[in-house]
Amino acid sequence: MITFENVSKRYGGFTAVDDVSFVARSGRVTGFLGPNGAGKSTSMRIMAGLTLPDHGVATIGGHAYADIPNPGRHVGVLLDASAQHAGRTGREVLALTAMTMGLPGSSVDEMLETVGLTPTEAKRRVKNYSLGMRQRLGIANALIGKPSVLILDEPANGLDPAGIHWMRGLLRQFAADGGTVLLSSHLLHEVEMIADDMVLIGRGKIVAQGSKQELLQTAGTFVRGEDPQLLAKVLADAGITATASGDGGLRTEVDPIEIGRAAAAAGVVLVELRPAEGAGLEEMFLQLTASDARESVNSEGAAA
Numbered sequence: 169m170i171t172f173e174n175v176s177k178r179y180g181g182f183t184a185v186d187d188v189s190f191v192a193r194s195g196r197v198t199g200f201l202g203p204n205g206a207g208k209s210t211s212m213r214i215m216a217g218l219t220l221p222d223h224g225v226a227t228i229g230g231h232a233y234a235d236i237p238n239p240g241r242h243v244g245v246l247l248d249a250s251a252q253h254a255g256r257t258g259r260e261v262l263a264l265t266a267m268t269m270g271l272p273g274s275s276v277d278e279m280l281e282t283v284g285l286t287p288t289e290a291k292r293r294v295k296n297y298s299l300g301m302r303q304r305l306g307i308a309n310a311l312i313g314k315p316s317v318l319i320l321d322e323p324a325n326g327l328d329p330a331g332i333h334w335m336r337g338l339l340r341q342f343a344a345d346g347g348t349v350l351l352s353s354h355l356l357h358e359v360e361m362i363a364d365d366m367v368l369i370g371r372g373k374i375v376a377q378g379s380k381q382e383l384l385q386t387a388g389t390f391v392r393g394e395d396p397q398l399l400a401k402v403l404a405d406a407g408i409t410a411t412a413s414g415d416g417g418l419r420t421e422v423d424p425i426e427i428g429r430a431a432a433a434a435g436v437v438l439v440e441l442r443p444a445e446g447a448g449l450e451e452m453f454l455q456l457t458a459s460d461a462r463e464s465v466n467s468e469g470a471a472a
């Protein structure tokens with residue numbers, strides 16, 4: 169289990185993480201979702217003891233990362249797949265990690281196989297790896313100590329569709345075996361596909377969290393007419409408030425049957441009429457994505 173309690177981190181006058189609290193539970197995959205610059209990486213660095221928070225506490229299994237002896241045996245961390253030593257081969261990277269953790273040499277071959285790096289690829293230097301291969305190596309590096317907690321920052325970056333499918337299966341199995349997985353992404357659908365729980369962050373603040381089912385469940389109706397403008401007029405005339413949903417459809421809080429009746433009474437043809445599942449989450453996320461999180465940083469010149 170990973171616990172984040174009222175964690176804040178400021179860089180100069182800029183608050184990168186703002187009073188963030190959430191729990192990633194064991195046996196579940198928790199998706200940490202937010203647009204670029206939202207504060208995901210900073211939060212993950214705090215969890216892994218690489219950045220000190222100004223306020224709050226981050227614990228893994230009840231302990232601060234820095235207090236965990238031989239932490240790689242308990243927590244697997246992948247923060248930046250490109251940060252691996254470019255001059256070493258994939259095998260050397262893993263062998264060094266295994267040695268540091270006191271693991272047998274056989275664990276290197278086991279991990280290479282788990283992540284699908286062939287013996288030939290393992291002999292190549294990391295500087296000649298594609299981003300997808302680096303991600304696989306990074307995941308192997310995180311898994312080699314057989315930890316019970318995984319913290320992965322954008323692990324799907326650079327993986328091809330088959331690689332993403334493979335990673336999903338691996339992480340789902342890890343959680344099914346009782347492990348805790350926290351993975352970040354800036355892609356809603358990627359997280360939707362894999363996560364049991366979701367934490368949405370924007371401009372350093374948590375804007376929504378809960379199980380995927382809770383978050384995707386939104387009241388309301390989605391309707392699309394053959395003639396969208398005519399449908400909008402008919403609904404307005406019937407006293408039904410509806411908002412444009414961006415894909416030629418309308419969203420309303422009124423039940424589908426009421427919409428169907430209003431359309432039938434006016435002789436309007438509907439091409440889609442259904443509960444507006446997930447639309448709330450998608451809208452919330454689009455608003456976050458459109459926000460000026462990065463601009464505010466640029467104006468402060470905060471990069472260090």
Ligand SMILES: Nc1ncnc2c1ncn2[C@@H]1O[C@H](COP(=O)(O)OP(=O)(O)OP(=O)(O)O)[C@@H](O)[C@H]1O
Pocket residue numbers: 179183184202203204205206207208209210211354461462465470471472
């Ligand atoms: N060392 C630092 N010094 C100054 N500002 C920083 C530092 N690290 C992060 N920031 C700023 O804090 C904000 C949060 O960054 P962070 O990397 O945590 O976001 P993110 O959600 O992981 O985004 P991305 O998806 O782009 O990696 C950003 O605006 C970033 O510029």
